[in-house]
Amino acid sequence: MSSLKPVYVTQPYLPPLDDFIPYLKEIWDNKVLTNGGPFHQQLERALCTYLKIDHVSLFSNGTLGLITALQALRVTGEVITTPYSFVATAHSLIWHGNKPVFVDIEPITLNMDPTKIEAAITSKTTAIMPVHCYGNPCDVEAIKRIADNYNLRVIYDACHAFGVEDRGTSILKQGDLAVVSFHATKVFNTFEGGAIICPDAETKQRIDHLKNFGFVDELTVIAPGINGKMSEINAAFGLLQLKHMDFVFRRRSEIDFAYRKGLDNIEGIHCLPQIASDVKNFSYFPILIKSDYSLSRDQLYDKLKEFGINARRYFYPLISQFPMYRGLPSADSKNLPIATQASREVLCLPIYPALSEFDQQRIIDVIGKGCA
Numbered sequence: 514m515s516s517l518k519p520v521y522v523t524q525p526y527l528p529p530l531d532d533f534i535p536y537l538k539e540i541w542d543n544k545v546l547t548n549g550g551p552f553h554q555q556l557e558r559a560l561c562t563y564l565k566i567d568h569v570s571l572f573s574n575g576t577l578g579l580i581t582a583l584q585a586l587r588v589t590g591e592v593i594t595t596p597y598s599f600v601a602t603a604h605s606l607i608w609h610g611n612k613p614v615f616v617d618i619e620p621i622t623l624n625m626d627p628t629k630i631e632a633a634i635t636s637k638t639t640a641i642m643p644v645h646c647y648g649n650p651c652d653v654e655a656i657k658r659i660a661d662n663y664n665l666r667v668i669y670d671a672c673h674a675f676g677v678e679d680r681g682t683s684i685l686k687q688g689d690l691a692v693v694s695f696h697a698t699k700v701f702n703t704f705e706g707g708a709i710i711c712p713d714a715e716t717k718q719r720i721d722h723l724k725n726f727g728f729v730d731e732l733t734v735i736a737p738g739i740n741g742k743m744s745e746i747n748a749a750f751g752l753l754q755l756k757h758m759d760f761v762f763r764r765r766s767e768i769d770f771a772y773r774k775g776l777d778n779i780e781g782i783h784c785l786p787q788i789a790s791d792v793k794n795f796s797y798f799p800i801l802i803k804s805d806y807s808l809s810r811d812q813l814y815d816k817l818k819e820f821g822i823n824a825r826r827y828f829y830p831l832i833s834q835f836p837m838y839r840g841l842p843s844a845d846s847k848n849l850p851i852a853t854q855a856s857r858e859v860l861c862l863p864i865y866p867a868l869s870e871f872d873q874q875r876i877i878d879v880i881g882k883g884c885a
């Protein structure tokens with residue numbers, strides 16, 4: 514067993530290196546390295562076409578995208594969000610001077626439960642930041658109804674939702690703004706990177722200014738903007754990567770199918786249903802380890818590790834349990850029973866284009882054996 518290569522929860526897809534050389538040559542020739550150069554502009558156009566969206570502004574990572582989205586919409590005070598996410602969701606609120614208010618998730622999708630939002634609204638609430646967890650769309654209509662009623666902005670942390678479509682349109686068009694991440698661990702990557710999907714050219718322009726220190730022209734600065742620009746190297750890699758996304762999604766869907774089949778009859782193992790109706794992205798493969806399984810979640814996690822298989826406990830601990838959040842009244846686990854339970858039961862299994870049939874079968878076999 515020790516001679517086998519370790520398997521990780523994800524592995525970036527890298528197109529053939531030779532295919533990247535012409536892009537590098539072009540950068541070396543024209544000597545534009547960043548600041549909205551030709552590859553940056555090309556990638557924005559290519560993403561609009563590929564994702565069926567109207568306007569996008571590239572960033573050096575998703576976290577700066579989230580912070581800038583809050584700044585662009587002038588979000589102040591309290592923001593309602595989910596504890597069941599990567600820590601950057603709530604961190605972006607702190608960085609922009611907002612107070613996160615956690616509401617519980619619902620048990621099927623593990624997304625923010627819209628029926629819990631109204632009770633969390635106060636006179637200080639100005640926005641909602643939900644997450645399309647694992648690429649499963651939130652109940653966007655219910656969230657929009659509440660936001661419209663209370664005049665709140667909605668910023669989707671769509672970092673898991675690249676390529677997801679629901680009811681005939683990109684899920685990235687939902688909300689006032691949506692933010693995606695192109696980090697190396699995500700379905701589509703530019704090494705590091707991210708983007709804000711904007712509804713109109715005016716909003717995109719404001720965001721383009723904010724990610725460049727607030728510069729509007731050589732002499733005019735309109736806000737204390739950050740440096741969030743994507744470099745030409747990252748943008749060029751994104752253009753190349755985009756050509757391979759159909760293959761990436763096809764392989765991921767095959768792996769998803771094989772897991773569902775292989776894990777179907779194992780008592781105490783629940784695969785999370787895929788909710789997106791039209792186009793899914795198979796970005797993660799979460800399972801829930803219930804009490805009738807022969808091992809605890811952490812015992813299964815350790816057992817897989819013994820076999821060189823590195824699953825991940827996304828999302829454990831909950832964001833609300835980290836020291837900078839746990840003092841908040843909304844962080845109390847009594848306020849978040851579903852999220853608390855999910856964080857104790859979840860395990861994300863390896864899923865990426867290069868995962869071999871052999872390794873996937875080993876994973877299924879270890880889970881199937883349990884304590885035996």
Ligand SMILES: *Cc1c(COP(=O)(O)O)cnc(C)c1O
Pocket residue numbers: 574575576577598599601602644670672673694695696706707
């Ligand atoms: C990856 C991720 C982020 C942060 O994106 P970076 O590009 O790594 O800054 C934020 N939120 C969620 C839900 C993520 O998965």
